[in-house]
Amino acid sequence: MWEASYQHIAIAQKQALVQDPHLLAVRDLRQEEVQSRARLGPVTSLNPREIRTELMCNEFNKWEEFRKMGKGVLRYGSCTATNNWVSNKGGLSSGEWTNAIKASMNSMSTRGTGGRSIGNPHCRNLACNEKNIIDTFPHIQGSCPKTEFLRNNAYYKFCTSLVNLFRAKTSEVHEEVCCVVFDEGATKNRRADNIIVVDRRNGRGLIIDPTIRWETNDEQQDDNVYKEKRDIYLPCTPNLSRL
Numbered sequence: 001m002w003e004a005s006y007q008h009i010a011i012a013q014k015q016a017l018v019q020d021p022h023l024l025a026v027r028d029l030r031q032e033e034v035q036s037r038a039r040l041g042p043v044t045s046l047n048p049r050e051i052r053t054e055l056m057c058n059e060f061n062k063w064e065e066f067r068k069m070g071k072g073v074l075r076y077g078s079c080t081a082t083n084n085w086v087s088n089k090g091g092l093s094s095g096e097w098t099n100a101i102k103a104s105m106n107s108m109s110t111r112g113t114g115g116r117s118i119g120n121p122h123c124r125n126l127a128c129n130e131k132n133i134i135d136t137f138p139h140i141q142g143s144c145p146k147t148e149f150l151r152n153n154a155y156y157k158f159c160t161s162l163v164n165l166f167r168a169k170t171s172e173v174h175e176e177v178c179c180v181v182f183d184e185g186a187t188k189n190r191r192a193d194n195i196i197v198v199d200r201r202n203g204r205g206l207i208i209d210p211t212i213r214w215e216t217n218d219e220q221q222d223d224n225v226y227k228e229k230r231d232i233y234l235p236c237t238p239n240l241s242r243l
Contacts, residue, residue: 002055005036010048012036064217071106071138072215104215108137138214159210163195172198179239190236198243205241207233 012033015023037043041058045051064073076083089097102108122128123135125146133139140147159175166173174196181188194209209229213221 002040005039006048006051006055008036009033009040009051013048068136069105069107071217073105074217074219075215078219103137106137110135110137110140142214155210155212159195162208162210166195166197172200174198174243177240177243179236181235181239183235194233196240196243205243207236207240209233 012029016029040055043051043054045054064070076086092100121134123133123139123144125144127145163173163175176191176193177196178189178191181190194207197206197208199205211225213225
């Protein structure tokens with residue numbers, strides 16, 4: 001939407017370097033650049049490439065501020081390693097790439113999906129409908145009882161792939177280990193719903209709990225999830241270290 005004005009600034013700056021008296025007589029290049037900048041809004045950069053970067057950052061910040069359609073957008077910039085598909089479609093078709101963008105930012109049209117619309121924005125699942133739960137994509141993927149089996153199946157497929165990866169590296173791997181926890185002066189039995197990787201050669205171990213959370217624009221989300229999992233498994237380490 002600002003490409004024409006951006007290109008006009010670049011053209012005006014290039015032509016100003018020519019110093020042709022005939023060109024300067026018929027065109028006011030300085031005024032053309034000023035007018036193009038006015039159409040672009042508050043931009044401070046002088047170099048056309050820097051202007052493009054500034055405009056893209058401004059649009060990204062506006063997108064991030066949307067309460068619903070901007071959820072998780074912050075992660076596009078803060079976690080580039082896993083989100084490089086946003087700028088590089090790779091093996092995705094145009095439709096798949098578009099749907100992936102919609103799904104990751106809570107913009108998927110759930111009411112327009114076949115079989116989901118019931119005349120109101122509430123979830124079609126009876127248990128959810130009685131509680132007036134809005135049928136959003138995070139609800140479908142994260143908490144709706146209707147899709148619980150699919151979520152669990154996807155989770156265990158991922159865990160199996162992770163276990164096979166460690167075993168291929170000749171690591172000792174244990175799954176869903178039962179342990180004893182000393183909590184508030186009492187002894188409790190707990191099943192560690194996770195993956196225990198033991199490196200006996202170096203005397204080290206890892207407690208891995210694969211967690212898939214719906215991304216938000218909360219900059220502290222990663223730290224909060226880490227603290228939550230740390231509080232759960234830290235009391236287990238004395239018993240698990242005996243494996």
